[in-house]
Amino acid sequence: MKKFLNDPANFVKEMIEGISLANPGKYIYKPEYNILARNDIPANKVAIMQGSGSGHEPAHIMCVGKGMLDAACPGNVFAAPPMDYVYECTKLIANDAGVLHIINNYQGDRMSWDMGREMAEAEGIKIGVVIVDDDVSVQNSTYTVGRRGVAGNFFVIKCCAAAAERGKNLEEVVAVGKKVNANVRSMGMALTGCIPPAKGTPLFTLADDEIEIGIGIHGEPGRRRDKYRPAKDIMEELFTAIYEDLPFASGDRVAVMVNGMGGTPISELYLLYGEAAKKCEEKGLTVVHNYVGNYCTSLEMQGFSLTLLKLDDEIETYLNDPAECAIHVF
Amino acid sequence: MKKFLNDPANFVKEMIEGISLANPGKYIYKPEYNILARNDIPANKVAIMQGSGSGHEPAHIMCVGKGMLDAACPGNVFAAPPMDYVYECTKLIANDAGVLHIINNYQGDRMSWDMGREMAEAEGIKIGVVIVDDDVSVQNSTYTVGRRGVAGNFFVIKCCAAAAERGKNLEEVVAVGKKVNANVRSMGMALTGCIPPAKGTPLFTLADDEIEIGIGIHGEPGRRRDKYRPAKDIMEELFTAIYEDLPFASGDRVAVMVNGMGGTPISELYLLYGEAAKKCEEKGLTVVHNYVGNYCTSLEMQGFSLTLLKLDDEIETYLNDPAECAIHVF
Numbered sequence: 001m002k003k004f005l006n007d008p009a010n011f012v013k014e015m016i017e018g019i020s021l022a023n024p025g026k027y028i029y030k031p032e033y034n035i036l037a038r039n040d041i042p043a044n045k046v047a048i049m050q051g052s053g054s055g056h057e058p059a060h061i062m063c064v065g066k067g068m069l070d071a072a073c074p075g076n077v078f079a080a081p082p083m084d085y086v087y088e089c090t091k092l093i094a095n096d097a098g099v100l101h102i103i104n105n106y107q108g109d110r111m112s113w114d115m116g117r118e119m120a121e122a123e124g125i126k127i128g129v130v131i132v133d134d135d136v137s138v139q140n141s142t143y144t145v146g147r148r149g150v151a152g153n154f155f156v157i158k159c160c161a162a163a164a165e166r167g168k169n170l171e172e173v174v175a176v177g178k179k180v181n182a183n184v185r186s187m188g189m190a191l192t193g194c195i196p197p198a199k200g201t202p203l204f205t206l207a208d209d210e211i212e213i214g215i216g217i218h219g220e221p222g223r224r225r226d227k228y229r230p231a232k233d234i235m236e237e238l239f240t241a242i243y244e245d246l247p248f249a250s251g252d253r254v255a256v257m258v259n260g261m262g263g264t265p266i267s268e269l270y271l272l273y274g275e276a277a278k279k280c281e282e283k284g285l286t287v288v289h290n291y292v293g294n295y296c297t298s299l300e301m302q303g304f305s306l307t308l309l310k311l312d313d314e315i316e317t318y319l320n321d322p323a324e325c326a327i328h329v330f
Numbered sequence: 331m332k333k334f335l336n337d338p339a340n341f342v343k344e345m346i347e348g349i350s351l352a353n354p355g356k357y358i359y360k361p362e363y364n365i366l367a368r369n370d371i372p373a374n375k376v377a378i379m380q381g382s383g384s385g386h387e388p389a390h391i392m393c394v395g396k397g398m399l400d401a402a403c404p405g406n407v408f409a410a411p412p413m414d415y416v417y418e419c420t421k422l423i424a425n426d427a428g429v430l431h432i433i434n435n436y437q438g439d440r441m442s443w444d445m446g447r448e449m450a451e452a453e454g455i456k457i458g459v460v461i462v463d464d465d466v467s468v469q470n471s472t473y474t475v476g477r478r479g480v481a482g483n484f485f486v487i488k489c490c491a492a493a494a495e496r497g498k499n500l501e502e503v504v505a506v507g508k509k510v511n512a513n514v515r516s517m518g519m520a521l522t523g524c525i526p527p528a529k530g531t532p533l534f535t536l537a538d539d540e541i542e543i544g545i546g547i548h549g550e551p552g553r554r555r556d557k558y559r560p561a562k563d564i565m566e567e568l569f570t571a572i573y574e575d576l577p578f579a580s581g582d583r584v585a586v587m588v589n590g591m592g593g594t595p596i597s598e599l600y601l602l603y604g605e606a607a608k609k610c611e612e613k614g615l616t617v618v619h620n621y622v623g624n625y626c627t628s629l630e631m632q633g634f635s636l637t638l639l640k641l642d643d644e645i646e647t648y649l650n651d652p653a654e655c656a657i658h659v660f
Contacts, residue, residue, distance in 0.1 A: 002521040006600035015597045018604030022620050057597040094482030191332040231334040263593040265630050267345045267387040268334035290352050291612040293657060300595050300632065327623060
């Protein structure tokens with residue numbers, strides 16, 4: 001295993017410390033619970049938090065900022081945050097407007113967040129919950145009952161956060177999150193596996209001519225192993241699976257995300273976006289927003305996922321609102 | 331070779347088409363010369379262009395936008411743009427204020443840009459040149475006489491572009507570029523090699539316990555092969571080489587860039603940034619700006635480079651100016 005780290009046991013802590021150092025004055029950083037929180041959360045705004053396993057960066061620890069998450073409290077690599085992380089983070093950001101928990105649908109996450117929520121609610125904190133399960137690949141998976149939550153999560157965060165910044169109350173923000181989740185679909189695939197730092201060996205391996213269609217972001221099996229194929233063919237399969245699932249229809253306005261799994265060069269992601277844009281054109285979808293880059297990754301895995309979000313005026317308004325986070329371009 | 335592409339021969343064209351499709355209405359796209367140009371270049375502003383080999387994205391084709399490049403005309407993967415690309419691109423963006431060519435110091439690029447410039451000058455176009463050679467790894471390299479131009483190039487683009495947007499004339503913008511190049515130093519290293527699409531096999535290979543210190547962005551050898559080491563030790567070596575080269579000194583204000591080589595997860599880059607920030611603190615450098623992510627890559631290579639730029643009030647002003655490009659976050 002060759003990774004940029006000092007000790008696998010400290011990988012997540014040292015990463016979060018790096019994020020904190022790269023954003024001086026912006027965050028409250030509590031190393032004991034892997035908490036990074038905005039230090040300027042408005043007192044009367046619904047506070048929004050997330051935190052699943054690490055290893056999916058920029059999800060979610062790098063997405064804390066005005067118009068995005070108010071806080072994140074990730075667990076170790078591919079491990080749900082312990083319940084006390086959820087509890088402490090909730091307490092830290094709680095105010096009279098209440099707290100929204102955005103949770104990706106994995107059993108480990110569900111359990112930690114349920115228990116953390118109960119602990120916080122016992123202290124009188126008002127909490128709303130939105131579960132994200134946008135992955136159309138499989139109905140149940142290795143670590144889920146029901147569908148997995150993957151990159152579509154970003155649209156849930158973005159829209160809930162915009163609604164909260166606009167002064168919506170907790171029930172309204174929960175309704176926004178549920179609406180976005182109901183209108184977003186994703187599917188991923190992998191060219192290679194990845195190596196969790198603590199394991200030191202690949203989670204799974206693919207031969208030189210093999211790919212995995214429908215991969216999970218923790219290496220969970222998807223629909224099948226297949227032979228390596230041209231980008232256009234792979235996009236065709238993922239696009240069709242997503243399009244037919246909602247279903248989308250000609251005339252729909254959409255946001256499109258081509259998400260890298262961590263090790264895929266951005267050159268290849270833009271080539272893939274070109275294929276996705278042509279499929280949208282062919283199907284009569286109008287692309288209003290596009291997102292090309294690494295959003296929800298799986299360490300250094302080479303692969304990508306496609307996400308389509310069906311827009312209405314409300315969702316589009318929220319996507320247009322300003323957002324800040326730990327990462328920036330120039 | 332497993333990459334997201336359809337035909338290696340069309341890789342670059344299909345990537346640029348994807349960028350164009352992802353930014354509707356923003357660019358003039360001329361596929362025959364791999365040209366992407368802003369469609370809103372002010373008539374009285376020095377026009378700025380760059381274009382070395384592809385495979386280094388987002389450099390430079392994804393950096394076209396207000397406050398960054400006015401146009402780019404990359405060659406094929408790891409190949410300089412042919413002279414007619416340079417000539418046609420120069421003609422396309424030329425105006426009375428003149429054109430700035432920013433060129434990374436590789437012999438292939440120097441030759442193409444010299445000849446393209448002569449062709450354009452013969453038609454009366456006024457052209458200024460800035461050569462970027464920020465890599466401290468080696469004094470001459472496989473494809474260079476003198477030092478290589480790597481990620482420090484971004485600071486040259488950013489500052490020249492800001493100066494041009496502020497109305498500086500061609501001679502003044504050239505002077506800004508030369509000043510930034512004189513104050514910026516970089517060094518890179520690799521954990522793995524990479525596979526150019528047309529070659530189909532790795533440019534070079536590193537064993538499971540090997541790294542290359544001082545790697546070039548086309549796989550050129552650096553200072554030496556070494557055994558895999560903790561992130562802290564690797565950063566110590568790169569930081570020290572850069573720090574002593576300028577030399578930097580306690581009290582300096584700096585911009586710091588931790589640049590991924592394409593296949594390195596952003597989690598590891600932030601961990602590395604944490605190490606860089608601690609080195610800056612130890613040496614008495616004040617970090618005014620930081621940039622963590624993929625800026626100047628080498629396809630899917632796992633590795634990183636560190637860049638330090640010494641700031642003065644003028645350079646800092648230019649870094650603070652707004653900039654747009656093809657890639658965005660939210």
